[in-house]
Amino acid sequence: MSQPHNHKQHGQVHGHAHGTIEEALENLKASGLKTTRTRKALLTILVREHGPFTIEELQQRLEAGGSTCDIVTIYRNMTNFVDAGMVRSCDFGDGSARFEWALGEHAHHHHIICQQCRKIEELELCVVEELEQLVSKRGYSQVSHRLEFYGICTACQLQANKTR
Amino acid sequence: MSQPHNHKQHGQVHGHAHGTIEEALENLKASGLKTTRTRKALLTILVREHGPFTIEELQQRLEAGGSTCDIVTIYRNMTNFVDAGMVRSCDFGDGSARFEWALGEHAHHHHIICQQCRKIEELELCVVEELEQLVSKRGYSQVSHRLEFYGICTACQLQANKTR
């Protein structure tokens, strides 16, 4: 598995994109990516349902819509979309990456994941204890959460300055 | 990769264990696990340095201490220790599980992970925004965090009740 947080700095949204497929396609072009049938289909799914979806779920949805697409192509396109800042990758610790539409109202948010059925809900708020209560109030039991911080430490910052 | 959060309910600490190897070994026995040389060595490392360590890091440390141990055995023992509630598994999204000693002062906490050198620091507090500031004040740049919630949704709770 790659390091999902390394893409962050690449994210570059061209124009102010909302939730329509047309805007997604503009974004594609602006990022120097060609408009293929596969990409159109993938973006349509992501814009409409915004995910997060695993690669397999995306493939199933493609097939349900009549398209076929090699799983490798989906991987490659998700990487493209993430680099283009249109899509965000999530890792819920169950071994597969998930991808969700990152533009419009879907900026920064968190998720509630059912440990049993893996259902995923979105959360807008962001203060931990309040939130665990909120999650309980939504009817979840055995609520727990995962929180980790990421950043560049001072040592690495210094090293980066030297290299420049 | 397994689902690290499924172990939570198994966690059962026997007696009030602190940070000594003797107590770790007591815990082993209380969990019905035999006291082998390998386990003794692994627990010594975890109690002394508390991690979080990847499986490979554990193997290296074992070798540095003169022991040898198949990587499969380390996997199996980490599962045992997690089930016994002595060790907690962490997933920082870089593709390998990490394990840290979970008893004594090392109860619930979070981490700051350097995106570049992968250095890991511990954090005790647990309110998100305050914390991102705190992390910045520690000298980290490009601070971000990962926060996800886990629980059993109402549907699954109902289903579980039926099955019983």
Next chain:
DNA sequence: TTCAGTGCAAACAGTTTGCACCGAG
């Protein structure tokens, strides 16, 4: 002595890479 613990080989799952062909611009 007995069964849990271990090592080795092989299987597995998710993901990535190499290469030849295809199709958008």
Next chain:
DNA sequence: CTCGGTGCAAACTGTTTGCACTGAA
């Protein structure tokens, strides 16, 4: 027409499983 996009096969990484041997109790 050209070069980026795609499919297929194969490699790779982290992890798990099967099985026979070994050693703790």
